[in-house]
Amino acid sequence: MTQLILAIDQGTTSTRAIAFEKALEGGLRPVAVSQIELEQHFPRPGWVEHDAAEIWTATLQTCREVVRKAGGVGRFAAIGITNQRETSVMWDATTGEPLHHAIVWQDRRTAPITAAMSAAGEEEMVQRTTGLILDPYFSASKFAWLLDAVPGARARAEAGEVKLGTIESWLIWKLTGGASHVTDATNASRTSLMDLRMREWRPVLAELFGVPLNALPQIRGCADHLGDCEPSLLGAPLPIHGAAGDQQAALVGHGALKPGDAKITYGTGAFLVANVGAEPVTSTSRLLGTLGYDVGGEAAFALEGSIFSAGSAIQWLRDGLKVISESRHSEAMAQELKDNGGVYMVPGFTGLGAPWWEPDARGTIVGLTRDSGPAHMVRAALESLAYQTRDLLDALAKDGAPRLSVLKVDGGVTANAFAMQFVADICEVTVERPAFQEMTALGAAKLAALGVGLIDDLEDHPVEAPARWEPRMSGEERERLLKGWRGAVKAAIIAAQ
Numbered sequence: 320m321t322q323l324i325l326a327i328d329q330g331t332t333s334t335r336a337i338a339f340e341k342a343l344e345g346g347l348r349p350v351a352v353s354q355i356e357l358e359q360h361f362p363r364p365g366w367v368e369h370d371a372a373e374i375w376t377a378t379l380q381t382c383r384e385v386v387r388k389a390g391g392v393g394r395f396a397a398i399g400i401t402n403q404r405e406t407s408v409m410w411d412a413t414t415g416e417p418l419h420h421a422i423v424w425q426d427r428r429t430a431p432i433t434a435a436m437s438a439a440g441e442e443e444m445v446q447r448t449t450g451l452i453l454d455p456y457f458s459a460s461k462f463a464w465l466l467d468a469v470p471g472a473r474a475r476a477e478a479g480e481v482k483l484g485t486i487e488s489w490l491i492w493k494l495t496g497g498a499s500h501v502t503d504a505t506n507a508s509r510t511s512l513m514d515l516r517m518r519e520w521r522p523v524l525a526e527l528f529g530v531p532l533n534a535l536p537q538i539r540g541c542a543d544h545l546g547d548c549e550p551s552l553l554g555a556p557l558p559i560h561g562a563a564g565d566q567q568a569a570l571v572g573h574g575a576l577k578p579g580d581a582k583i584t585y586g587t588g589a590f591l592v593a594n595v596g597a598e599p600v601t602s603t604s605r606l607l608g609t610l611g612y613d614v615g616g617e618a619a620f621a622l623e624g625s626i627f628s629a630g631s632a633i634q635w636l637r638d639g640l641k642v643i644s645e646s647r648h649s650e651a652m653a654q655e656l657k658d659n660g661g662v663y664m665v666p667g668f669t670g671l672g673a674p675w676w677e678p679d680a681r682g683t684i685v686g687l688t689r690d691s692g693p694a695h696m697v698r699a700a701l702e703s704l705a706y707q708t709r710d711l712l713d714a715l716a717k718d719g720a721p722r723l724s725v726l727k728v729d730g731g732v733t734a735n736a737f738a739m740q741f742v743a744d745i746c747e748v749t750v751e752r753p754a755f756q757e758m759t760a761l762g763a764a765k766l767a768a769l770g771v772g773l774i775d776d777l778e779d780h781p782v783e784a785p786a787r788w789e790p791r792m793s794g795e796e797r798e799r800l801l802k803g804w805r806g807a808v809k810a811a812i813i814a815a816q
Contacts, residue, residue, distance in 0.1 A: 322396035336381035351388035353381040365427040368420035399561035399767030401568035402486035407461035429460035450608025459511040459528040499546030503562040542770035561766030568762030585732035589629035604714035624673035624711030628666035642693035653698040661686040663807035664699035683811035705745035744792035
């Protein structure tokens, strides 16, 4: 029977497993899926946590369900993993139990640590080595916080009794019964501890952040053999043969494999990743230098812009303000209005990402009048996606990248046609959405399939784009709206000072 790939997609709001098979016409197609929602924990303002044990339980449950749906473990050739990046886990090397809640990528508790490093003049060295700026977004300061927050953890880590890793490392450890403590190079590139060009841990960075090197996983390529699943978990020792952080996996899933290709994923946050080729590029516009993928020792580098709140702004309207009962209702509400009425939302719920990097910023709404109502709030949240995307594209252009003619999109928010048309209008770009939306899972499956020889190269899966939005807004209207947005961002930053 046709061999399948089991893709694990562990995200910020849910854990999914998807079985992919190699289609007769070439490429991979999904045949079974299982998904479990993930509880968020907010112990203090600006703090965001997950229960790593809950993540593991959900991963195992969804994998078992997909194996059952797909006809048994004997049909599977390998496992691929993609994950929410930067989210940091610390666990006991003997029991395999987490020693604290995982600190989520959105969490801002370590802002004083990175601010102090920046004030001491360390950012230039960190950016030159890693491609990253100093910000609590990345894993190193989270690792250091965990080591200091749990009594005895630092000494135990130095003795080899405690392990650190991001979500894929945690899952691989659990899947292999503790036999493999590894990470892939894309996730390692998001820690602030890896030399981007050499793709290895740098002792000077580990010392700067106070993270013991022996607590960190080994760095591997994205299609390397990362270990074998403990047979009792799924019924066979399936090899784990592919891993990448969610945004890099989406780059692979989209087939954005050539320099100049770019994609943006609109999920809880939104992440623009542009392929820049075989050499890293240092941004002068506060974008992030990062790794696109590393396959067989050949690397593609990327520039990335990170928006911390995208779909989460819509979730807040639904769960916090309760102005909508379901996220899908946001499109119809936004279209009730002829314009935004001068209302802008800057969704800085966990600070502002690129190109602003203001960790202390908070959500701000400006332009309210007595005529403003729930529809204005909804429309402002949706419009903020486009404004933030335009900021990233402008920063990318300042770094020398050609202005995009096509922007590949994926993620749950792309089901909202109003939002996608507004992105096309504000960004002056054609927006393309493929028929199959799970680009992160597809990317992980492609890497695993390549690793076990099920496909010959990463271009094996052409991605169709049946949904397209062309820009149709006048230049005068665009500039008027962008002027209002920039004023709103300025207000949000001033309010945080």
